[in-house]
Amino acid sequence: MSTKSLSAEYLKGLWDENPVFRQLLGMCPVLAVTNAVINGIAMGLAASFVLILSSVVVASIKKLIPTQVRIASYIVVIATFVTVADRFMAAYFPPISKALGPYIPLIVVNCIILGRQEAFSSRNSVGRSFIDALGMSTGFVLALLVLSSIREILGAGTFLGMQVMGSWFKPWIIMILPAGAFITLGILLGIALLVEQKTRERRAS
Amino acid sequence: MNLSVRMVVVLTAVGLISGGLLSVVNLLTAERIELNRLKEIEDAITQVVPGTVSSQKLYEEDKFTVYASKDASGQELGYAVYASGTGFQDIIVLMFGTDPAIETINSLTILEQKETPGLGAKITDQQAFLRYWKGKDIRQPLTLRKPAVGSPEELGATEVNTITGATISSDKVMGVVNLSLERLRQIKQEGKLASGDGHVN
Amino acid sequence: MQKKTFHHGIHPPEHKHFTETKKLEPLPAPDKVFIPLHQHFGAPAKPLVKKGDEVLLGQKIGKSPVLFSASVHSSVSGKVLSVDGYAHPLGKPVTTVTVSNDGEDRLAPETQGHENPFSLSAEDIRARVKEAGIVGLGGAAFPAAVKLNPPKDKAVDTVIINGCECEPMLTADHRIMLEYPDDVIQGAELVRIATGAQRIIVGIEDNKLDVYKQLRQRDYAFPVEISLLKTKYPQGAEKNLIAALLKREVPRGGLPFDVGVVVQNVGTAKAVWDAVAHGKPLYERALTVSGSGIAEPKNLMVRIGTPFQAVIDHCGGLKEQSNLVVMGGPMMGLTQWTTQVPVIKGTSGILVWSEEKPAREYNCIGCARCVGHCPMGLVPTQLMKFIKYDALADAESAGILDCVECGSCQYSCPARIPLVHWLRLGKNKIISEKRKKSA
């Protein structure tokens, strides 16, 4: 059982336990769909939808589920919400659905979501699970936003499809390719570690 | 309650609730999703055969579909061909339109591709590639002009400009189009393109 | 003519011209000698004298307690001033017998020779060599009597006399071969008899052609072969010398016995002859005093226990700016923090020069020169990294214990990485861990 204050429960997802930069979870969508900000946000919102609803559901039915079948139950719950999200996107946002391709269904196997059920929702109250899921979602969306902004601005010279770089700018096509995802993520992880190290040093001194 | 019985009950319950929820979602979205799909094809047909008001699926086989496109009076304007083939990196899906006699190509559009951005992906670019296809004579197989020339006037009747730096992707598109044209003529000769008996969209 | 040699190795500038034409000259015994009881590979000797005792020249003052050890003899006649710890060229202070020299060189009665040494049995030769406290004079100071006693199951067929003197700057062995060729060859014959070998090979590098020619011209009553080697470092290392002369490879972790060979340095061969034929224990040795910090470089016969300072003074003293004093050759020698340390049995040279601040170290750039030069076929830079990151098991499986610390890798390293230092550190760590485990 977590004993943090509710605000701390929310804030931990932003930095201290940021799923992407600190826990290195959910790397597959992080690398695959961040070539444009709109895709990054869509993926982030879809995953958040699934994470928050699954967490609430799992937290509320946790007492009913025998331990032996808990993972199977979680997966069914998660898959349900993923399918809901997938169908909804296909019906109302066809271009984004097409751009994200198989990565929406793949949210089912996103470690952030199953990880939170196993690590948090299955042993905390509904309200607390909701806050935790909200925090993790925010952290995930922020990470995707940062990554996709860098990639879209450098790779296409645009942000959310709007031209932001001058006409002198030559797009770095590598940034919207998978290689650019790895390079950007690597640099961001390096910076995250550096920041973490400096904060720790400052706290220690 | 016995543990194994409880396990079965819980899983069944979870599955049932999930299934119920999903069927509701499906009911709500299925129609829209199908509409989206059809609209995409319709839009493409309108694009490759200008003036299309209605269209009709005439023939379908694996990765190859022929639509007849008609104007408001029901007059046949030509064929729209939906085809696909291997590109430089992944499958290229495209659609092109011809006149009813299959003598000239109307227009070409790329529906799906994963070619190298900035290079091969230029097959979707009007200025760099697609504009060169309009009105080409297709009684002979089309050919690519390499290296590319500056203006469309310099090209022969059956020649299409190559994308600078993306010879392979240009080549692949050319291959798909030529093959499809051959197949189109073949099935037309076989009389499989008789219109009127298909489903009207 | 085909010159023999081994694989890899280096050819550093020789700097032998300072002394190679200078005759071996005896250094007068100093007023006081400092004779450490531990000058050899193995256990220290037990003192036989105490403060105030009278000792004679050649008298045994330290007794070897076990097989792997060597006796120690007085190098002057006079009075024992103390038996106490004293500075030692190998680093830590060692129990040392200090004798004040009465200047009379009164010989100890037990130093009796033999008229026909070749008639002696292998047993007798070994006993006399052991009694004389002879150790390998090439530098390692391995007890000679042990080398003369091959294990029963290992037949020795060849005695190699090591006349390579592959270390730059050193010329004492060169002078011994030039001035005492008969002593060397006769000593080699005694070694051959003691080990039961069939033949003697003398290996000489082609920078000592005068010696080679002189030795070739002589007639020998015994099976002696004089062999010319291409000058290369570290040819004088036993395993490389055997590979060069016989194309035999001593197995990893093995000894020359394992391929039927015994290797002795030329100085050792002469010492064997002196001991067996003249009854002279090892109380003096030839050494080279050289380097740009020495006013008059020389080859000297020096009594064991003479302080470095006395030797250097005899050669005109230190030049002022000198800041590096090395015992041994420049490739494997040990730096000294004081010139008060005494000459010991393993002192093949005293080198002095001055050096500016060392150039900075770079990261390893993978030039692979250390790999190309390692005479043992190791990959020093990889070993260095294993040690740096404490991967001792990896270092051991990559062969770090085969390293002979010849320094070829570090010599050739353009990044100036102290490879030998790292490898030595790794070897010590691995060996001490093994000891801990077996204890």
Add this chain to the structure above:
Amino acid sequence: MTDTGFLLRSSPHLKARDSVPKIMYAVVISLMPAMAASFYFFRLKALAVYLICLAGCLATEAVFLRVRKKPMSSLWDGSAVITALLLAMTLPPDLSWDIVLIGSVIAIALGKQVFGGLGNNIFNPALVGRAFLQVAFPVAMTTWSPPATLVIDTVTYATPLGNLKFQGALAQGTLTPLSDLFWGNTGGCLGETSSLALLLGAAFLLFRKTIDWRIPAGAILALGAFTGIFWLTSPQEYASPLFHFLAGGFILGAFFMAPDMVTSPITPTGAWIYASGIGLMVGLIRLFGGFPEGVMFSILFMNTFVPIINRYTRPRILGQRRGT
């Protein structure tokens, strides 16, 4: 006894004269003929590319040294200069200055310093910079202009390998003549066109033993064998091994990039494996790949295997029984 001020240190006390900066500047000297050739064939355009590369690489190196608190003397150890020159030599002459600058920064920052600086990088820094540019700016990186010595009135101009791959030059008989490839009178990257100039520099490096001869030898043998087999079976369809040696960046790669000490194996057997891998890959890409040229990717690809090659190709230790 007091401290006498003598140095105490471990043996050996002698040092060979070669040092890291000397090795690096030997490579710089060896690149001079090829640089001169590029000035001759591409005039001021070449000079601009070299200067921007030098400025970009040295500035990036200086920033990293400062941030990582390393000795500033490392800036002049020559390694950053080599990276700059090699990068410049692999760029098309008309590349605009901002792209060149990005490439230089990436080469030093992502190719070298993120790994810990000189000696720790896995990939050849110049090639990392070039690979980045190749993927980031594919059009600019494949737009060539003819050398100033050729009077042709086209704006773009295909490289000899591009001609071979995409224009069917072999069938049409418009393959670039070997003599042009040898002297450098053709299109291509700045430093790769003149085989003669490159070979002069390579001879210097081989003579000085700065590079391991096994690496160019292995690469040449492998490429020769691979392209030779196809050429012998079907000379109308495949170009000769000699054409493949002289065309494109093969000589630059085989003599100046593949033997980069940091990123090539340190064992003799390893060098052969690494080099033949490069030669084979170049052949494969040129004959059957999507790109006309494959030297850069081949070297980067084989760079990744260097640590494992080093580990499994240790020389035999003296006295080690064969096979143990």
